[in-house]
Amino acid sequence: MVLLGTIVNGLCIILGTLLGKVLHRIPEKMKTTVMHGIGLAVVILGIQMGLKSNQFLIVIFSLVLGAVLGEWWDLDGKLNKLGLWIERKIGAKGEGSIAKGFVTATLIFVIGAMAIIGSLDSGLRQDHRVLYTKSIIDGFTSLVLATTLGIGVLFSAVPVMLYQGSIALFATQIEKWVPTDLMDAFIADMTSTGGLMILAIGLNLLGITTIRVANLLPGILVTAGLVTCVYYWSNMVHFVQTFL
Template sequence: MILLGTIVNGLAIIIGSLLGLCFKRIPERVKTTIMQAIALAVMVLGIQMGMQSEQFLIVIGSLVIGGWIGERLQIEDHLNHLGQWLERKTGAKDGEGQIAKAFVTTTLIYVVGAMAVLGALDSGLRNDHSVLYTKALLDGFSALLFTTTLGIGVIFSFVPVVLYQGSIALLAGQIDRLLPSELLDMFIVEMTATGGVMILAIGLKLAGILDMRIANLLPAILVTGGLVSIVYYVDLLF
């Protein structure tokens, strides 16, 4: 079943979020310490991913162009509105705007990493779900931790995760036929680095150091594919 890994990943986020509700009554100072620790871990992960780039100009170009597109499309505003709509529909109350904040923050963390793309491709091409099973464990545990500090809004992030990874898995056959393996490998490397910069920004935002509309950088992932393709085919010509 092509979508098995994606479904397990979504269920892990749901289960982790529900378990996190059991720890909602911990003291506020403990929550603050946990959130600061999570922020540090997210920053280290972002730096580690960003350092994988082999052509950092592609990363910079992707972020600049992607940020411009994201601002024009107002992606973060739309995601926040979706989070607020979910809050109204479910009747969940977790502080003003907290549902939307939790939804947007965790959605970004779960979809911009390389494991989401690699795992979905493995599921679609080889029916191998091992990468997504590993991601499910990581996402489930982090969902538990995020829920203790950000609230129940974390649980809703399973929807974009399933849609995003499921779409890649279903389209994997076409992707494999259309793209040379060298181009795909190059894209994954630079996409990982671009996503790493975004994850670093998320960590800084969680720590209260940076106030930025990070979701508006999401088009940078698609722009990376375009820039990598240009560089790849130009190199072939010259």
């Protein structure tokens, strides 16, 4: 079943959030320290991912162009408006709490190599091990986030499942028209680009910055375009040199 890993991931987020709400009486100081611990771990993960690319210029251009597109489209504002709309619909108290939980959790669970690589493995080989691993991590993360950011974390399961499920379904056809070398190059550069976004999320969780990470998300699409252009340009140059 192509979508099995994605479904398990969504269920783990929901279960973790519900457990987090049950354990909401955790002392405030403990919550703060745990959140700082998660923030530090996310920072280190982002740094590790950010160093994966061998063509860092692509990563830089992806972030710059992605930021321009993200600010133009105001993705961060739209995500926050969606969170506030959910908050109004369920009649929650504490303006902005659900929106913050929804946006923060969505960014943490969606951005990163595991979401894309795991979804590709599910679609290409029906191998769900990467997404199972991500599900365990996301489950524990959502539990802790829910104790601090509230029930909004639960709603992040929806975009996570839509995002990963779409990639998995797309991947069932991808081998027919995307060369393996191109896919490998994209995954490496996408990992670095996503890693820097993960780093920004960690800094936000630590309260060091207030980076609008959602407005950097188009950088992933820019990465795909740049990697494709570089790949075919290199092949064309190689072809011309062969016959000169």
